[in-house]
Amino acid sequence: MERVGSCSVCGKNAAVNTPCVDKEGNLYCYECSRKQNKLLQGIDQYKDDNGRYITVPDLVYGECSVFVCENEVSAYLGGGTESFYLTPAEQKLPLEEIIGILRSYVDKGWHRCSSCGKELRTETEIAGRPLFAGICCEECWKKHLELLAEERRKGYICSMCGRPYSNCCC
Numbered sequence: 042m043e044r045v046g047s048c049s050v051c052g053k054n055a056a057v058n059t060p061c062v063d064k065e066g067n068l069y070c071y072e073c074s075r076k077q078n079k080l081l082q083g084i085d086q087y088k089d090d091n092g093r094y095i096t097v098p099d100l101v102y103g104e105c106s107v108f109v110c111e112n113e114v115s116a117y118l119g120g121g122t123e124s125f126y127l128t129p130a131e132q133k134l135p136l137e138e139i140i141g142i143l144r145s146y147v148d149k150g151w152h153r154c155s156s157c158g159k160e161l162r163t164e165t166e167i168a169g170r171p172l173f174a175g176i177c178c179e180e181c182w183k184k185h186l187e188l189l190a191e192e193r194r195k196g197y198i199c200s201m202c203g204r205p206y207s208n209c210c211c
């Protein structure tokens with residue numbers, strides 16, 4: 042099968058992670074897709090038998106992204122660096138509407154606790170950022186630190202890096 046080719050912005054091979062296309066059919070590599078100020082459609086790394094792009098459910102709009110894996114919808118801010126909590130009702134919305142919610146948070150400079158969904162309206166309300174794109178309100182950050190302390194006590198420690206399992210990415 043034929044790979045999708047090179048990015049229309051930077052010229053690099055776009056067949057890495059999830060490439061994107063815009064309405065005009067321009068191709069974007071994963072990195073460049075996170076810098077465009079328009080809605081982009083995620084595509085497969087390979088074209089179909091007729092040489093056409095194969096779309097996947099993922100949508101990207103600048104630093105906002107939403108994707109579906111085994112029917113579970115995940116949303117991110119910061120180009121994938123900050124997981125965005127979706128309520129069960131929001132999980133069922135069309136992905137384009139979810140992108141709209143994400144963009145409204147970026148416009149206002151707000152965030153959501155990735156554990157409980159609490160709105161974080163100022164940077165000082167962000168108490169911590171646990172591994173794997175987490176962002177925590179004060180209460181959830183405390184719980185996270187308690188969990189790490191408990192793991193240390195119980196010896197749930199990674200033998201590679203010496204950290205508690207919940208703070209290890211080995």
Ligand SMILES: [Zn+2]
Nearest residue numbers: 048051070073
């Ligand atoms: Zn590029």
Ligand SMILES: [Zn+2]
Nearest residue numbers: 154157178181
């Ligand atoms: Zn929270």
Ligand SMILES: [Zn+2]
Nearest residue numbers: 199202209211
């Ligand atoms: Zn580790």
